[in-house]
Amino acid sequence: MFHSLLQLWFRLTLEWGYAGIFLLMAIESTVFPLPSEVVIPPAAYWAGQGRLNFWGVVAAGTLGSWFGASVSYGVARWLGRPLLLRYGKYVFVPEKKWRLAELWIQHYAAAGIFFARLLPVVRHLVSLPAGAARMGFGVFSVTTLLGSFVWCTVLAWFGARVLADEPRLLQDPEALARVLQEKLWWFVAAAAVLFALYLFVDWTGRRWRRQAAGPRDAPPRD
Numbered sequence: 001m002f003h004s005l006l007q008l009w010f011r012l013t014l015e016w017g018y019a020g021i022f023l024l025m026a027i028e029s030t031v032f033p034l035p036s037e038v039v040i041p042p043a044a045y046w047a048g049q050g051r052l053n054f055w056g057v058v059a060a061g062t063l064g065s066w067f068g069a070s071v072s073y074g075v076a077r078w079l080g081r082p083l084l085l086r087y088g089k090y091v092f093v094p095e096k097k098w099r100l101a102e103l104w105i106q107h108y109a110a111a112g113i114f115f116a117r118l119l120p121v122v123r124h125l126v127s128l129p130a131g132a133a134r135m136g137f138g139v140f141s142v143t144t145l146l147g148s149f150v151w152c153t154v155l156a157w158f159g160a161r162v163l164a165d166e167p168r169l170l171q172d173p174e175a176l177a178r179v180l181q182e183k184l185w186w187f188v189a190a191a192a193v194l195f196a197l198y199l200f201v202d203w204t205g206r207r208w209r210r211q212a213a214g215p216r217d218a219p220p221r222d
Contacts, residue, residue, distance in 0.1 A: 029065045029123075040156050048160045062145060070137075102123050104116060119200075
């Protein structure tokens with residue numbers, strides 16, 4: 001069953017080509033929970049088989065990420081912070097996540113856009129406070145493109161290095177089992193890194209929220 005679903009998804013990735021990568025990564029860079037980890041590695045697999053170009057995959061993913069982030073930026077700039085705080089929970093942006101992304105921008109400014117593209121959670125949301133704060137679109141675009149390029153390159157390298165070495169991955173369930181068995185440590189390491197990054201973002205957000213709440217919660221002086 002798992003192999004059949006994997007085969008279907010990989011085939012769709014090939015059929016959609018660069019336009020599909022662009023569209024899926026654009027969706028990934030908005031508030032909708034579509035992980036880039038299921039988009040770029042399958043495309044990089046096909047690049048390893050000579051059906052797509054490695055740097056073409058990276059370029060399509062990078063530009064798609066920028067486009068989706070730019071849409072979020074534009075929407076936030078148009079709606080403004082009050083409306084997003086009030087209605088964001090209906091479109092996968094509860095106040096807690098909004099506050100985290102907002103604090104991220106406040107602490108790191110333009111550099112935060114770049115680093116946010118490499119991190120879970122804030123990667124999808126950081127465009128919103130940037131737009132609401134009316135950050136310069138040129139600066140926003142450059143940092144988004146650079147961060148997205150690095151992230152897409154890492155994911156494409158993973159797909160080409162770990163998956164593409166087995167050309168019969170989709171034809172033979174045993175080939176998939178062999179890849180999982182022989183290269184299990186790659187998957188474990190990738191999961192561990194993503195989990196560590198998630199914990200870092202969560203810890204950072206909690207610390208910032210405590211610092212922001214501290215002055216308000218402190219007892220008044222006589």
